[in-house]
Amino acid sequence: MSLSEVYFYIIIILCQIYSLVVITTTEDLKEYKYFKKHLKITFCIGLLGTFMELVNWNYFCLFNCTLLTFSPFLTLLISKGIVEFYINVLRKEAFQVGRNGDLMDGIWTKNKGVSNHIGHKTHYAIYSVIIAVIPFIAISSLFLLIEKNLC
Numbered sequence: 001m002s003l004s005e006v007y008f009y010i011i012i013i014l015c016q017i018y019s020l021v022v023i024t025t026t027e028d029l030k031e032y033k034y035f036k037k038h039l040k041i042t043f044c045i046g047l048l049g050t051f052m053e054l055v056n057w058n059y060f061c062l063f064n065c066t067l068l069t070f071s072p073f074l075t076l077l078i079s080k081g082i083v084e085f086y087i088n089v090l091r092k093e094a095f096q097v098g099r100n101g102d103l104m105d106g107i108w109t110k111n112k113g114v115s116n117h118i119g120h121k122t123h124y125a126i127y128s129v130i131i132a133v134i135p136f137i138a139i140s141s142l143f144l145l146i147e148k149n150l151c
Contacts, residue, residue, distance in 0.1 A: 008052070045072055062150045063150060074138065096127065096128045
């Protein structure tokens with residue numbers, strides 16, 4: 001394995017770690033200024049993947065590098081869509097919960113939800129599962145679709 005290949009995989013792994021940061025800090029997505037910050041960062045990361053694809057610095061199948069580097073951007077958009085769906089369609093603001101049942105905070109935003117009501121805990125738990133699983137399923141499906149049809 002060459003040094004170039006090691007750097008390539010490190011960049012891809014860092015992109016996936018940032019996707020996890022986006023998923024676990026969805027409280028920040030509820031405020032537009034923090035969403036905009038994440039949007040700029042994730043779009044620049046995606047452009048890095050496009051540049052890597054253009055200069056042929058790619059050890060994956062065609063377009064998989066671009067998909068993996070744009071995965072934080074896609075995760076951000078999907079998560080924001082889920083947040084907006086809960087706020088606008090279901091008319092309930094949901095909050096993400098951790099393993100202990102405590103409400104999770106964002107990086108910049110403190111969580112303002114009520115965690116002691118039983119009905120809220122199940123609603124929050126369902127929201128937490130949905131916001132973690134849907135982006136993973138969507139990006140995995142795209143990855144497999146590209147893998148099966150373009151490789």
